[in-house]
Amino acid sequence: MNALSLRGIRKRFGGTVALDGVDLDVAEGEVLAVVGENGAGKSTLLNVIAGALEPDGGEVRPVPRSVAYIRQELSLFPHLTVAENILMGREPSRFGVIDGEAMAARARALLDEFGRPEIAADDIVGRLAPASRQVVEICRALAADARIILMDEPTSSLERADVVRLFASIRKLCARGIAVLYVSHFLEEIREIAARAVVLRDGRSVWAGTLAGVTDEGLIRHMIGRPVEAAFGDSAPEAPGEVVLSVVSIGGASFEVRRGEILGIAGLVGSGRTEMLRAVFGLDAVPGGELKIRDERVDARRLSPVASIRRGIGYLSEDRRIEGLFPHLSVRENLAMTRPEALDVGGWIERLRIKAGDVDDPVVTLSGGNQQKVLLARLLHQGASILLLDEPTRGIDVGTKAEIYELIRALAREGRAILMVSSYLPELFGVCDHLAVMNRGALSAVRPIDEWTPDSVLEAAIGGGSAAA
Amino acid sequence: MRKICLALLALTAACSSAPPGGAPAAKSYKIAVIPQGATHEFWKSIHAGAIKASRDLKAEGVDVTVIWKAPLREDDREQQVQVVEGFLAQGISGIVLAPFDRRALVRPVEEAKRAGIPTVVLDSGLDSDQVVSFLASNNHRGGELAAEHMAKLLSGKGKVLLLRYQEGVASTEAREQGFVDGIKAYPGIELISSDQYAGGTRDTAKTAAENLLNRYGNQIQGIFTPNESSTSGTLLALEDVRKAGKITFIGFDASEAFIAAMRAGTLHGIVVQNPFRMGELGVRTMVDHLRGKAVEKKVDTGVQLISPETLDAADSQQLLHPPLAKYLEAGPGGF
């Protein structure tokens, strides 16, 4: 029996057509994957199903009740406890007074069921690690007794071990007859958890079927509407130039990057990769360490973003919405933020193939992939010759990802030194020349990419008696 | 259209019927009276006095309209400046002003004069020779009266405290200085604190008085406060900390509460001015000036000390109970 059927759903925002005829069926107890490039209409579709948006046309049947929408920490209360977050709106109470014990007990039961009893019911959610926060969101959906659960990129901030646990609990949800709509860019994971998928492109559902009957290439072709070349571009390594950045014990890391080289940093979420990158850029204060940029020695305690930008270092945050973009400012202003003068907006838009209606429109009107391109264009316009990129392809559709890989390689060929943090092993192997692995605040030795295998990276990342696996 | 024509006709007829040379008797005067505030009884009395003047003058055949306009906030010079400026374009004949500040109001007053609008100043001085007349109580003398009465009650020896009103107000500063000067004549009396301020409202005065009474309450025999709100707040504080009646307390200005306190023996004297007369004379002086009569440059409207013994004397009662109700409308509260 279908938990939900959509027929011909349409939705416009002003002049933009976000959904232009989406059909979709999901059965009770089924996981249905929804895939598509960023800007294909996935978020709009989920919002329609969740009831947050009214569709302009089409049919939703039955009118969905008890839908839970899990979207990357946006629906948490950072100041409140885990138990309060899980049971928000359905607190056990008598005469309006909360029964604290019953509440903690119910929260604990749900956390146990999810296999995460180490998260305490009275922990403050704002202090939890991202993976644990996700668990809290899922437990809330369980507590809400949702019949349909929408998950938007639920694994993007999770370690592999947590992904495994997430999938186990999704299967439990299905066993209870709950329907799950699962949006993700990770095709491997999709195949792991879902049997069927719907592909969205330009607001339409262009393909639906069983995943067993389609290859990745086939799926991607449906998503971008044309055949794809090798995703990572040509990988003929150039002869690396001189060392332009050397880091001595900053954030537990010591390494060198050369002109024309792409150095990848792997590691688990929370292993200190982002912290190290931020410290090198001067965003966070560090107790000690030294940086050598070309021939200039700098005490790590005296680093600052202003000085780093002056020295030609560019930093791309892993969280473009919070730390990268000025959402209400225009594309033009966002580009010009680090260097106001001599901006050739049109040139950058053309070079990076940014899809923007009007460069004076607020940057939020762009899709996620195009927003990311705007941020990369900002670094290039700034004239950065050393790029620190933190998860440059997070939350970006497959087509744009390929473009960004190509761009990163081109930038290296032009003589820039690139440091790239990523949680996605295939892209590290596809793009980088050298690789090092972060493990609990310490960086391994840098080795050429050929000397690493996915297994050896994983081992370096979780080695040393970690219980994570 | 026809109505307007008729009205114009009537107007020209009225004008032409006036004797040549424009006898002022036929003219009508709009006089703006601008106090420092609206809620203190003192200003109400000035208002009532001004209304009385306008009614009496009307009976004498002079058409006078009084426009009463208090600044919105009572402790804000800027607001009063705006009120004065606001009147410049309203076609008024003259301004009767109780300036909040001796300097801040100089510019608007002199601008008014250039625009042909003269100003009479009440109560608190203004550093300008462009005003028609200055009518005020002799505030310094008022402070001296308080000091003399204090010395008499304390038999010439003891420790006393002066709780000042607020920085930069000419009238109360004169009273405070008068008290300080007056006390100097009595070597047996020591002024142990005279640098604290009560602030603008009864509430701030009460708070300040409570705090000072805790600090000095056991040492002092007398207190003087220089205006209505500081006296009122201090009286409340004395009652609350159970020191009322035990400390000789002399205040300034009048209110029902002060009269009751004097009967109860918790207040031992008040220096009162004559704001009703001030308002009445202010309007009359302005009208005289407008009608071309010579007026005094400086008028003392009088201060007087009222003690519990002299409370029921006829002249005291007249000062204490100006006929407000006769001249002012009550608010919607209607009490």
Added chain:
Amino acid sequence: MRSTTLRRLAPFVGLALVILVFAFLTGAPAQYLSVPNLRIVLAQTVIVAIGAVGMTMIIVSGGIDLSVGSTIALTSVAAALALHRSWPPVAAVTASIVLGGLVGAVNGLVVTRLRVVPFIATLGMLGVARGGAKWLAGEMTVPAPETWINELAVTFPSRAWMVVAPGVWLALILAVAASFALRRTVFGRHVFAIGSNEVAALACGIAVARMKIAIYSLAGCAFGLAGVMQMSRLRQGDPTVAAGLELDIIAAVVIGGGSLSGGQGGILGAMIGALIMAFLRNGCQQVGWPNYIQEIIIGAIIVIAVALESRARERGQGVR
């Protein structure tokens, strides 16, 4: 864990520090720390404390109310007028509280229905309520006849067993009740939830608009009670009283750990904040410092308290 405890204790330490420093500065510590002076300070704190109970709720929910001072003036006039017209005291007190609640309800409606941000909505109400108070009072102070209400804020209660003013007890009871409500009831936790993440609160099925109207109304009732205290303290309704008091009340909440971005704050902290400011004023006066020094010190204390709080928060959690 230890840093949390320290953070909880910080306001108490601040209060103790202020009291001790001034005890020595006055040169008469025995007098400064005497029971009568403590009674004086407590009685002086009542109005700000009761106001801060309401304000804490509003600030925790992510809002702000700038109209408190005006509402207190309005309700103090209303109480005095009611007594003046020979209403029974209980009716006068009730009328003030209800009037305060109505003012709050209007604030809440403007915020939710007209979608005006709280800062602007209550800035408007600041003027409307002040003007209303002056109109109601006929631009005069309204004397209140002698009733038991006058006893509420008296420094030394006539019944010696009460030790401190009845108003102090009332404020204490109100604070305890509000603290319980904020910490332990569904309503209170939803107040925190709205301040912490309003969008998520909507998604969890919390009636955010209704809650906000309720929060502003309840806080308004507290402001009405503060108005009664103000009348009791001055024995009259004064339409010009409590101008600028909203800033004292907001400062008390903020010194006590309230965050203007919502989701954080507590009644206990706000009470300490109110006491710190009252002791400062009392102390400065008794040392004999002029008013401007008091103003500078109180201003500096607010900034220092908030700076310490945000430093402690940064250390307390490694989450950005």
